[in-house]
Amino acid sequence: MSQSELHEHRGYLADERKVAAYRAALAEVVMPADVVLDLGAGTGMLGYFACEAGAKSVIAVDRGDIIGLARRIAADNGYEDRIAHIRAVSVEARVATPVDVAVCDQIGGLVHDAGILTCFADARRRLLAPGGRLVPAAFRIFLVPVTFDLGRGTVEFWASKPAGLDVGAARVVAVNTEAKYNLTPDDLTALAPGAEVAAFASDHDDPIRGSATFVVEEAGRFDGFVGWFEACMSPSITITNDPWSADRIDRWCNFYPVDEALDVGPGDRVRLRLDVRPRLGVVSWSGDVARGRVDRRHYRHSTFRGSFLTAETVGTFVRDAPVPRSDRLDTLGEVLHLIDGSRTQSDVVEALGDRIGSAFVSSAELEAFVRNVVTLAR
Amino acid sequence: MTTDRIGAEPLDDTPDFEIPAHVLYREVDGEMVLLNLETEHYFGLDAIGADIVTRLTEQPAKAALDALVADYAVELEVLRHDVDDLVATLVDAGLLERVEGFG
Numbered sequence: 001m002s003q004s005e006l007h008e009h010r011g012y013l014a015d016e017r018k019v020a021a022y023r024a025a026l027a028e029v030v031m032p033a034d035v036v037l038d039l040g041a042g043t044g045m046l047g048y049f050a051c052e053a054g055a056k057s058v059i060a061v062d063r064g065d066i067i068g069l070a071r072r073i074a075a076d077n078g079y080e081d082r083i084a085h086i087r088a089v090s091v092e093a094r095v096a097t098p099v100d101v102a103v104c105d106q107i108g109g110l111v112h113d114a115g116i117l118t119c120f121a122d123a124r125r126r127l128l129a130p131g132g133r134l135v136p137a138a139f140r141i142f143l144v145p146v147t148f149d150l151g152r153g154t155v156e157f158w159a160s161k162p163a164g165l166d167v168g169a170a171r172v173v174a175v176n177t178e179a180k181y182n183l184t185p186d187d188l189t190a191l192a193p194g195a196e197v198a199a200f201a202s203d204h205d206d207p208i209r210g211s212a213t214f215v216v217e218e219a220g221r222f223d224g225f226v227g228w229f230e231a232c233m234s235p236s237i238t239i240t241n242d243p244w245s246a247d248r249i250d251r252w253c254n255f256y257p258v259d260e261a262l263d264v265g266p267g268d269r270v271r272l273r274l275d276v277r278p279r280l281g282v283v284s285w286s287g288d289v290a291r292g293r294v295d296r297r298h299y300r301h302s303t304f305r306g307s308f309l310t311a312e313t314v315g316t317f318v319r320d321a322p323v324p325r326s327d328r329l330d331t332l333g334e335v336l337h338l339i340d341g342s343r344t345q346s347d348v349v350e351a352l353g354d355r356i357g358s359a360f361v362s363s364a365e366l367e368a369f370v371r372n373v374v375t376l377a378r
Numbered sequence: 379m380t381t382d383r384i385g386a387e388p389l390d391d392t393p394d395f396e397i398p399a400h401v402l403y404r405e406v407d408g409e410m411v412l413l414n415l416e417t418e419h420y421f422g423l424d425a426i427g428a429d430i431v432t433r434l435t436e437q438p439a440k441a442a443l444d445a446l447v448a449d450y451a452v453e454l455e456v457l458r459h460d461v462d463d464l465v466a467t468l469v470d471a472g473l474l475e476r477v478e479g480f481g
Contacts (some may be wrong), residue, residue, distance in 0.1 A: 207415070280418055283401065304402040304413055311407040317420035318411075 008075045008236045009042050012105065013252040023049045025135050025233035026103065030055050034100035037061065037127060039090040039119045044070035044083065046103045046341065051079050055101070058083040061093045090119040098129035098213040103137030104136075109180055109241065109254040109274075110227045111139045112208065116276040121205035134202050142242070143212065143227040143256070144194035145270045150187060151179060151255040175259045176187050178283055180252040181226075182242035188226060190244070191216050191264060196226075208276040211287075216268040222289060224257035225272060236269040258299040264289060268296070276303055331359055345374055394439040395465070397431075398475050412473050421473055426450075430461055431474065 013019065026046065030053035031038060038047040041060035047070075050058050059262065060070055060083055067087040074083045087094050090104075102123045108114030120134055128134075132340055158171035181187070197210035216222075228248075230240040241251035271287040284302035315321070334356055338348045349370050353363065360366040397403055403412040410428035412421045425469060433442035443461065447454050468474035 275415065277415060277418065280413070280415075282402070282413065282415075284415075302402050305404050309404070309406045309411065311409055314406050314409070314420065314422055315412045318422040319419065321422060 001120050003126075005064070005066065006378075011250065012042060013045060016148055016183055017247060018105075018249040018251070019045070021233055021237050021239045021249070022046055022103070022105065022135070023052070025237045026050050026101075026234065027053045028234040029053075029133050029135050030101055032056070035059070035097070037093075037095065037099040037102040037123060038105040039093075039102060039123065040106045040115070041070055041085075041332065042066055042105075044074055046073070046105060047083050048077055048079055050101070052102065053084050055082070058093055059086060059093075060084070061088055061090055063087065063089045090115070091122045093127070095127050099123075099127055099132060101133045101135065102128060103134075106138075107136070107229065107231060107251070109229075110178070111229050111231075112276045112278045112281075112283065113178065113254065116159065116202060117205045120186060120203035121278075124203040124372045136202050136233045136239075138199065138201050138232040140199045140230045140232075141208075141210070141227060142194045142196050142230070143225045143272060143274065145191045145214050145216070145222050145264075145272075146188045146224065146255075147191060147227050148181075148188040148223045148226065148255060150181065151257055152221070152223040152261055154179065155257050173306045173308070175257050176301050176303060178195055178254040178256055178303055183226065183253050185244050188243070189220050191218050191220050191222060192270065193217070194228075194242075194244075197272070198276075202231075205278045207354045208278070209274065211271070211273045214270040214272070216264045216266055216270060219265045220263070222262045222264045222270060223259065223286065224255055227254045227256065256283075256301065258297075258301070260297070262289055262297050265291075267291070327359065331356060332373065335370055339373070339377065345370060348374075382407055391438060392477060393435050395434045395474050396477050397435055398472065401473050414472050418471060421458070421468075421471060427464060430464060431468070434461075434465070434474075446455055 026049045032051050032054040032057045034054070036047065036050040036055045036058045038044065038050065038058055038060045041047060041062045043066065044060050047058035047060045049257050060067070062070065065087070067085050074080050074085070102120060104116045104119055106114040106116045106119065111117065124132070124346045155171060155174045158167050158174050192214035195214060197211035197212050198208050200208055217307070226243065228240060230238055230242070231316045232238055241248050241253055243253055269290045271290075273286050275284040277283070282302060282304050284304070286300040288299070289297040334352060335348065338351050343351070349367050352370060353366055357366060360369065397412070401412055402415065402417045403410060407429065408425045408428070410423040410431060412423070414421065424476055430446065433445060441455065443458060446461070450457065465474060
């Protein structure tokens with residue numbers, strides 16, 4: 001585990017408002033004898049809260065090696081007999097019997113961007129008992145047009161010829177990226193009241209579409225939109241990352257820039273259409289700005305245009321095209337042939353070197369290739 | 379599958395085809411990748427396919443065909459056949475549509 005990973009999990013534990021909300025929500029939702037599934041468990045905190053709430057058992061799932069640390073922490077806190085740990089991607093996890101409750105903290109800045117929707121939708125289809133409960137259960141998302149110097153500066157940096165270089169191509173990426181910022185009210189100015197753009201259950205992985213028309217109240221520069229969520233954790237508990245809320249949790253917000261900033265004044269209308277595709281991981285935002293009956297600006301953005309893509313990457317997305325053979329695939333075939341259940345990893349490396357060692361630029365590359373295949377096998 | 383042949387009757391400077399609003403598209407390494415949000419399917423076009431679609435959505439089909447014939451040094455009927463096939467495939471996949479009011 002890297003220091004940054006550990007720091008990330010420290011942040012999850014150190015956010016007292018969020019921790020308290022999950023603890024209280026699980027106390028409300030979990031019933032005695034429930035089996036609870038903790039997806040993206042990290043250090044396992046939510047599983048311990050489920051145990052506190054009376055869960056009969058917890059299944060903690062995480063794709064990373066942190067699952068070993070979670071196992072240790074569970075033992076240190078006396079929960080080793082009630083928590084089972086599975087190292088797996090959430091959507092590949094299997095359970096022996098359907099669970100009563102699933103809990104997850106992968107909400108991101110605007111819900112779709114950290115995986116909770118696809119995890120919960122999959123859990124609902126495969127892992128939850130009929131009537132199974134989810135924590136959080138539902139979301140509302142809000143956006144507001146803003147003046148946001150830092151966000152605008154981050155976009156325009158790419159047009160500024162840093163180091164005397166023309167890096168303007170990156171600006172197209174920047175204006176089509178949902179950027180994460182930890183925000184307080186001092187960081188930005190809302191040009192109009194925020195609006196709820198969509199509301200949906202936490203196992204909703206179908207498209208999320210919403211729209212809003214904002215009437216500008218405060219003169220300023222329209223740089224884009226800032227979005228936040230409100231999560232319904234239980235019948236009585238909600239959390240939010242609303243930058244203007246005194247009760248906000250310690251979570252970033254997403255900024256959706258528009259290509260060119262535009263000065264707006266009271267009475268101007270800013271229209272927004274938001275289209276979120278959780279399964280694709282694509283977010284599109286478009287709309288216009290009008291003063292009276294005069295259209296002043298149209299904008300259309302999508303993270304599809306902001307993602308780094310190469311022809312090779314695109315090829316993996318296009319499902320209707322033939323998959324080409326390659327030397328790499330042939331090498332993989334050799335490795336798979338050598339893995340017979342009795343050879344050690346060292347045996348496989350040695351045998352592969354004897355057979356096709358010249359296919360690799362170095363022995364280190366060969367060893368890394370085999371290790372990657374072995375990792376997949378586990 | 380559409381069986382219309384394109385480029386038959388130029389009306390004005392309006393392109394005869396457009397990429398629908400539910401399709402996102404971008405250039406990648408000289409090729410074009412399209413994403414149909416309704417089907418959530420990606421579609422890839424090589425450089426020539428991308429060039430054809432770009433021209434068909436920027437100018438009338440007749441003008442696009444004339445320009446393609448000149449640039450690719452190919453017989454008009456051969457080109458028309460290839461373009462018809464490409465257009466039919468893209469229309470069937472929901473990635474291209476005739477501009478409303480055309481024809």
